[in-house]
Amino acid sequence: MFKHILKKTLIAIATIWLIITISFTLVHTMPGDPIIFLIGEEEYYYLLDNNPAYLEQVTEKFGLNDDLPTQYARYMKSVLTLDFGLSYTNQKPVIENFRSAAYWTLLLSVPTLIISCILGAVLGIHAGIRPGGLFDRIATPFFLFLNTIPSNCLSLLLLIAFAYKLKWVPINGMVSPGLSGAARTASIVQHMILPLCILILFRTSGDFMLMKSTVSQIRQEEYILTARAKGIGQNKVLFRHVLKNALVPYSTSLCMQLGGLLSGAMVVEVVFGWKGMGQMMYNAVSCRDFATAQFCFLLSALCVVLSNLLGDIVAAAIDPRIREEAAERA
Numbered sequence: 001m002f003k004h005i006l007k008k009t010l011i012a013i014a015t016i017w018l019i020i021t022i023s024f025t026l027v028h029t030m031p032g033d034p035i036i037f038l039i040g041e042e043e044y045y046y047l048l049d050n051n052p053a054y055l056e057q058v059t060e061k062f063g064l065n066d067d068l069p070t071q072y073a074r075y076m077k078s079v080l081t082l083d084f085g086l087s088y089t090n091q092k093p094v095i096e097n098f099r100s101a102a103y104w105t106l107l108l109s110v111p112t113l114i115i116s117c118i119l120g121a122v123l124g125i126h127a128g129i130r131p132g133g134l135f136d137r138i139a140t141p142f143f144l145f146l147n148t149i150p151s152n153c154l155s156l157l158l159l160i161a162f163a164y165k166l167k168w169v170p171i172n173g174m175v176s177p178g179l180s181g182a183a184r185t186a187s188i189v190q191h192m193i194l195p196l197c198i199l200i201l202f203r204t205s206g207d208f209m210l211m212k213s214t215v216s217q218i219r220q221e222e223y224i225l226t227a228r229a230k231g232i233g234q235n236k237v238l239f240r241h242v243l244k245n246a247l248v249p250y251s252t253s254l255c256m257q258l259g260g261l262l263s264g265a266m267v268v269e270v271v272f273g274w275k276g277m278g279q280m281m282y283n284a285v286s287c288r289d290f291a292t293a294q295f296c297f298l299l300s301a302l303c304v305v306l307s308n309l310l311g312d313i314v315a316a317a318i319d320p321r322i323r324e325e326a327a328e329r330a
Contacts, residue, residue, distance in 0.1 A: 256311050
């Protein structure tokens with residue numbers, strides 16, 4: 001088990017280094033001059049004609065004149081020291097912007113992950129253990145339909161229906177201004193109801209389809225048929241054999257979903273004006289904010305790689321066949 005975890009950890013470290021290099025290259029090959037986005041297009045052309053020396057000072061301040069190897073070495077040092085500099089757009093430290101955005105993203109993502117994984121598991125087991133039943137015939141087409149709808153389309157449709165037409169929820173934003181205490185908390189809950197429901201629907205649909213297909217496949221295995229032939233009750237077969245084996249792919253999927261917690265649901269956050277990590281990443285790419293964009297790409301990659309590593313460890317802990325296979329290869 002130790003050798004298996006060590007091997008996966010080394011692969012994860014190499015993957016993170018490769019992703020850091022690729023993200024640095026991609027960000028610095030994006031079209032557009034970042035100095036324009038630092039000071040504004042009109043101000044840029046005015047200074048270009050009247051005070052080019054100031055433009056040179058700004059460019060030198062952010063190291064934009066350095067060659068790529070120098071910028072890459074400086075970026076690797078900033079990664080190791082967790083010093084990502086100032087955001088080009090608001091001149092605040094990137095880490096400070098991250099703390100603020102991460103709070104709002106986690107406020108949506110954590111309840112989404114908890115609720116959707118429970119609903120997906122319970123509903124998926126119920127549909128998979130009795131395929132072709134009434135519940136399966138209703139739930140499967142519904143969640144399959146949800147999986148085919150782009151999140152931006154569903155977000156806009158529900159926004160028009162519940163916020164613009166019915167006025168049940170606010171149109172956008174995270175909290176109404178000028179509030180404090182319990183009133184502010186109530187306002188936050190009111191603003192997050194619609195985006196939270198949309199995220200839960202999408203996550204639940206994927207978890208449901210995975211659990212249902214896994215349970216439907218496992219219930220046809222020979223050891224399940226043997227257990228039933230021995231007269232073991234339905235509930236014991238479900239919890240001792242079906243559910244235990246279905247948890248391996250399901251838990252791996254949940255660990256991989258953890259990788260998307262901090263990166264956020266970009267489309268939903270942009271539609272609802274929710275200033276989380278998804279919105280932060282979108283603004284960084286739109287404004288050519290190299291410092292913030294590199295940090296967002298690195299953070300997303302780190303979360304995905306670590307979540308996959310966690311999934312491998314959890315799967316090996318649950319399934320002894322994985323440990324035995326790893327021991328044989330070692």
